[in-house]
Amino acid sequence: MIFRQLFDGRSSTYTYLLADEDSREAVIIDSVYEKVQRDAALVRELDLKVVALLETHVHADHVTGAWLLRRALGGQIVLSGRAGASGHDREVGQGDVVEFGRHRLEVRETPGHTDGCVSYVLDDGAKVFTGDALLIRGAGRTDFQQGDPGRLYTSVHQQLFSLPETCLIYPAHDYAGRTVSTVAEERTHNPRLGGQRSSGDFVGYMRNLGLAHPKQIDVALPANLRCGAPAEGEVPPSEPDWAPLQCTYAGIWELDGAWLEENLGAVTILDVREPAEFDGPLGHIRGAQLIPIGELLERIEEVGADKPVVVVCRSGGRSAQATVMLRKAGRERVANLSGGMIRWLDRGMAVEAAPS
Incomplete structure (x- = not known):
């Protein structure tokens, strides 16, 4: 399988490109508006065909590139039916499957950061893409946008910590340069959710974080509820028009x-x-x-x-x-x-x- 972990430094967001080597069918998870040109170029250079543009949830810290990538490359925009968004092509829920070539991503609903959070499990537990539900040595915040720490604790323990210990965890963000973890590591070492920490421990921790709201929230949320499509009257970015570049x-x-x-x-x-x-x-x-x-x-x-x-x-x-x-x-x-x-x-x- 072709696998690339891409990064946006401004929002500390990871975007993931997965593709089947034989069929060249590909999916992109959690794209970023400002990085669409980069991602589209990589898809073209690797001679891939995008079949799905997946969102783990409606992000508050960056604008998705899904709409622009669909315009440039094709593929269906896919997200949770609980996200409350518009402009997508397919809604998914617990147990649904997204296929690309010989590979498959199983949807696991992991609400708590937002109502519409889902994680995507690759090929029966080889990798899991957890969005903001489970981070490396952390968890997504729960103080806005339908956040519920008790619900998130249950989601992580039932849907993610139940995966094989060797399953690789790839989150949507990291703010310290960490790229990957495992289920075994997070079960043991996650300071918010691992070890013997109870739901009450986690709820108390999360309710006292005192974090400022994301800087881009006022722009990101409305745009992401449209899957990145321009609002009425907005003009989408254009390519150079003096030649077919x-x-x-x-x-x-x-x-x-x-x-x-x-x-x-x-x-x-x-x-x-x-x-x-x-x-x-x-x-x-x-x-x-x-x-x-x-x-x-x-x-x-x-x-x-x-x-x-x-x-x-x-x-x-x-x-x-x-x-x-x-x-x-x-x-x-x-x-x-x-x-x-x-x-x-x-x-x-x-x-x-x-x-x-």
Whole structure:
């Protein structure tokens, strides 16, 4: 199985990508609005097909990326029928199953942090994705949004601590850099729920935390009750529209050579190789401007600002870095030529060489 644990530093949120290696069917758990571009790029680079976008609950600390990911990648938005949300495709409850290829996620209702909290158990107990119900050495807060500490205690002990001891626990958040735990660890060492702690112990603990409300709650809750869809009158974020660009998992906007070949006059082509390469065996694209990458920062004003800039090098590595440099300098309409001159030539596209 393909498995990735992704992180958003602003909200300390973990997003999980799971996929079947054979069918390439994938699910994404607890996406984040600001990280949609990253997640979509990873899905495309791994050649996956998203079949479900899962929410463990209606979050209060970040806006979900589910609606945007469905628009970009497809797949059903899935969450608890008790969440009270709209804009989803499927509601799930205790014992329901979400399948992707040979794998399955069983739904376990784990209310207490919110009414609509669910955990997803992978393949009969290999892993469990607990949202905010059970955290590593902690638990989700219970002081707002239908929170109930007694109910959460019961949920964790009946639905999560009953899983195999070796089951890996993956929460929706961690604030100390911890990434994974096990059922055995949390049963023993969780200071709120483990050991011999009773329901009364837990309730008393949770009612005296004295935490401030999440900073994004006023924005996050209304948006998440729509599964991340824009409110009436809001305009969803748009992709660059000057060319059919794709963002890589590394965060680089790239352009395919076929479009560039047909639109040479609409862009500035910036070649960042050395002069000997520019005039060497690979040649260069007609009309390209040569500024070696080592000189680019000092000569950046020489790059025309009236057209979008497509940056080129031998294989796409140096030119990718050059796009970062240009964007830091305030140039917004910038893209890397995917595969560089090597792919350009492999596809039989025209080049110019130095005069003989």
